Amino acid sequence: MRILTxxxxxxSVDVVETGATENHILLSPNVVTPSALSRRVMLRRPGGIPNSPFSFPGLASYWRHLQAENPDVVIVRGVTRWFCRIAALCAILQxxxxxxYDQEDASPQAWSGTWIRRSVFRQFGISHFTSRLPSYPGAVGAGGAVPLPFGSPFEPIQSGKLQGRPLHWPPRILMVAKYRERKGHGLLLKxxxxxxxxxxxSVTFCGEEATHSDTAFCQTLLQEAQAxxxxxxxxxxxxxxxxRMISVYASHDLVILPSLAEPAAISPIEAAWAGCAVLLSRDSGTRHYLPAGPTFDFDPDDPQDIAxxxxxxxAGPENLRLARDACFTRISSIANDDVILRLFETFGHGAVRPRMTMN
Structure with missing residues (x-):
């Protein structure tokens, strides 16, 4: 949002709900009202699901909304959520x-589900982009997607001030993640x-404590730490x-995310832009945002490898300082503002100032 605006x-961004910790300084998302049919469907599904995949507006109401917004480009987050299906249908008919947009491999295995889905949409002139970066850059094939990396959430001048900042010693370790078992908090403690x-x-856990289950999870982690x-x-x-997260990152020097099968981890990217060294799971979807080699990754199933x-x-201040510099050098070379802007503008090719609606 920062780069485009x-x-x-x-x-403009259309959503079914907002989160307590979201940043709406740049723009306020439009929260759509679920249709009567959507509300009936959700009543039959398990309750308490945030951002329900079955929440969607009425076709006629969203049709009118899209006409009023009049975007040159409509970007939808996959095609499994009903809201995205409604938005995609309206965009096609208009x-x-x-x-x-998805978070799958840029070049998936031929005849896999991702490969088939993308290939079918490509036949209708509908392209995909993905937040994942390929292991080896190359042309996008029939089932491939254009790699569009996450950009810096911070102003360039902010990131610039954080590079080369004094090192905290003893080391301050940070993990930013939802309080869910698969994120690997317990593995990190081990x-x-x-x-x-x-x-x-020292180690800091930073997350959203929005439900009773989140609070209970934190209590369990504290008990594990005591043991x-x-x-x-x-x-x-x-x-x-x-x-306010930039100040949290700036007060730490090493960010770790041992999450299992994470399709697109955002916090490690933010941390690298804020001048932190980053370690994350070898199978993470955003692993290639960081320097190559085992220095910057680990097997998420093996606490000894994480250790x-x-x-x-x-091991020493110089090790951590060099790792911080390497992470920033890597991410600033493949996800700087100019790279992101050029890729986005290819979607709106032909429009002087493309108007984009994202779902």
């Missing part, structure tokens, strides 16, 4: 440029326990508004 493009005698460090002898090194910083990676970066 700074370049003079008009951007003869607007439609682009589908890994840190394995190296706890090697020297002092592992890490309670005095652990703190929580929950419900931090996104526009190995952490120990290498916090």
């Amino acid at each position: 700074s370049a003079g493009h008009h951007v 003869r607007r440029k439609l682009v589908i 890994a840190l326990s394995a190296i706890s005698t090697s020297g002092p460090f 592992l002898g890490l309670a005095d090194r652990l703190q929580f910083q929950n419900n931090i508004a996104h526009d 190995r990676a952490i120990a290498g970066l916090i």
Whole structure:
């Protein structure tokens, strides 16, 4: 949003609901009202599902909304959610440029589900882009998608000020993630326990504590930390508004995300832009935003391998300083503002200032 609006493009975002920690400084999303049919469908589905995939506006009402917005390009988040299907149908019937965004491999295996879906849409002139970067750059094939990396959420001048900032020592470790089992909080605690005698460090868990289950999860993590002898090194910083996150990253130097099968992890990218060294799971969808090699990744199923990676970066101040510089150098070369802007503008080719609606 920051990159597009700074370049003079008009951007609107349509959603079914907003989150407590979202940053709406640049623009306020349009929250659509679910149709009567959608509400009936959701009553038959398990309750308490955030951002329900069965929440969608009426076809006629969204048709009118899209006509009033009059975008040159409509971007939908996949085609599995009913809201995205409604938006895609309206865009096609109104003869607007439609682009589908997903978080799958840029070059998936031939005849896989992702490959077939993209190939079919390509036959109708509908392209895909993905937040994942390919292992090896190359032409987009029939079942491929244009790699469009996540850009920096921070103003360039903010990121510039954070590069080369003084190192915190003993090391301050940060994990930013929802309180869900698959994110790997417990695995990180086990890994840190394995190296706890090697020297002092602290760890911060930062997430959204919005439900009773979130609170219970935090209590369980605290109990695990106590059992592992890490309670005095652990703190929580929950419900931090996104526009304040840059100060959280700036107060740490190493960000770790041991999440299992994470399609597109955002926090490691933000951390790299904020001048932190980053470690994340080898199978993460955003692994290629970081430098290559085992120094910057680990096996998320193996606490000992996580411990190995952490120990290498916090062995001394120079190790951590070099890792911070390497992460920033890598991400600034493949996801800078100019790269992002040029890729987005290819979707609106032919429009002087493309108007984009995103779902």
